[in-house]
Amino acid sequence: MINRDFIGLPIGPFEVTAEAGQIRLFAKATGQTNPIFFDDKAARAAGYRAIVAPPTFVHSLQHIGQRDPFALFAQLGVKLEDTLHGTQSFTYSELVCAGDVIRFQGAVSDIYAKKNGALEFFVQDILASNQLGREVARIQSTTIVVSR
Amino acid sequence: MARPLSSYAPGEMLPSLELPPLTRHMLALYCGGSGDHNPLHTDIDFAREAGHLPDVIGHGMLSMALAARLLTDLAPPEALRAFEVRFVGMTHIHEALTVEGVVEERLAGSGRVKIAIKVLAPEGRLILNGQAIIDTP
Numbered sequence: 498m499i500n501r502d503f504i505g506l507p508i509g510p511f512e513v514t515a516e517a518g519q520i521r522l523f524a525k526a527t528g529q530t531n532p533i534f535f536d537d538k539a540a541r542a543a544g545y546r547a548i549v550a551p552p553t554f555v556h557s558l559q560h561i562g563q564r565d566p567f568a569l570f571a572q573l574g575v576k577l578e579d580t581l582h583g584t585q586s587f588t589y590s591e592l593v594c595a596g597d598v599i600r601f602q603g604a605v606s607d608i609y610a611k612k613n614g615a616l617e618f619f620v621q622d623i624l625a626s627n628q629l630g631r632e633v634a635r636i637q638s639t640t641i642v643v644s645r
Numbered sequence: 646m647a648r649p650l651s652s653y654a655p656g657e658m659l660p661s662l663e664l665p666p667l668t669r670h671m672l673a674l675y676c677g678g679s680g681d682h683n684p685l686h687t688d689i690d691f692a693r694e695a696g697h698l699p700d701v702i703g704h705g706m707l708s709m710a711l712a713a714r715l716l717t718d719l720a721p722p723e724a725l726r727a728f729e730v731r732f733v734g735m736t737h738i739h740e741a742l743t744v745e746g747v748v749e750e751r752l753a754g755s756g757r758v759k760i761a762i763k764v765l766a767p768e769g770r771l772i773l774n775g776q777a778i779i780d781t782p
Contacts, residue, residue: 519678526671526678527710528664531717552713552725556706560680567683577683578695584703586729592722637729645697 499573499608499617499642507629508569510602513562517595520550523557537595550593555625556585558599560584569605573619575642583618583639590632598628603636617642650719650748651781654702659746659760660716666741667703675707703736708764708772715744715762720779726757730775740766749776756781 524534532539533549540548560566567577572633580614593599603623619640625633653659672686681704684691692701709730716725736742742764749759758779764772 521668522674523678523710526674527707528714529717533722543764549722551717552722552728553706553710553773554679557679557681560682564682574697578691579684582732584705584731585709586727588727589725 498610499616499619503573503605503619504608506560506569506572506600506605508603508605508623510600511562512598513558515550515554515558515593516597517548518526519557519561520548520595521643523554523564527551527553528618528645540594544609545592546594546596548595550586550595550635552589553585555587555593555599556636556638557621558593558625559601559636562599562601569621570640573605573608575640579643579645581641581643583641584637585639586637588635590634591627593627593633597633599633602626604628606637615644617644647719649733649781650779651756653748653758655748655750657748659715659719659748661746662711662744664742664744666739667736669738671703672701672707672738673772675704679704679706679710681706697772698735700738703738703740705732705773706782708736708742709731709775711742712744712762712764712773712775715746716760716777716779717719720781724780725777726776726780729777730762730773732773734766734773735769736766736772742766742772746777752778 606622607620623636692698746762760777763774
């Protein structure tokens with residue numbers, strides 16, 4: 498059972514640069530075709546600051562920005578292979594564009610069980626902001642832990 | 646040019662996205678592109694031994710990114726105000742996914758529309774469902 502004392506455990510802050518090559522690879526991997534996701538000139542011609550990151554890329558930056566993105570799981574005493582992604586939500590304020598430095602800060606906001614503890618859940622609430630100090634997105638994810 | 650989102654009435658279905666069968670190559674690209682290096686998605690030995698699965702499975706966040714494509718095909722990326730999903734089923738290798746969206750409602754006092762979105766495996770098995778809020782001009 499995950500110790501409920503971990504509710505409130507801070508996540509971050511950490512910062513990561515949204516690199517153009519990484520955004521391009523993400524856009525290719527997810528089948529995007531609009532040139533604003535690949536080409537700096539096309540993005541600027543369309544009025545953006547630089548290559549635009551597709552909507553869920555901001556979640557990828559959380560992985561890219563941490564040496565061990567699954568360190569939190571170990572800290573909670575959870576094995577990666579016993580977990581499933583339950584929910585994911587984004588509330589957007591600003592686009593992420595290539596060259597932006599995105600700062601992540603949040604916390605483990607809840608831990609609870611269902612089915613008499615056969616399933617446990619932990620929730621991460623994270624605020625992403627950019628180098629201009631503006632809010633980029635509010636991100637929430639729920640991870641399901643299956644007892645084996 | 647796609648039909649403008651503002652022209653859809655509540656209850657109307659958006660153009661579906663029919664995706665090619667999921668390959669190991671797609672999962673490898675997403676592993677690198679997303680920074681999600683969980684071996685459950687790329688290493689069949691890990692999937693079998695640690696994950697107790699017959700094979701690797703697709704990333705939930707890959708399905709969400711594919712669902713986001715339905716939205717970015719219809720509206721510029723800055724129009725997306727919120728996007729949330731619940732992951733319901735696993736995606737297996739060689740499954741061709743379909744993304745479906747329906748305009749649920751126009752939010753009063755704004756140009757915003759709420760879209761219900763689903764990703765389905767063959768035979769209609771639900772992979773994820775959720776909703777998005779998008780600004781329309």
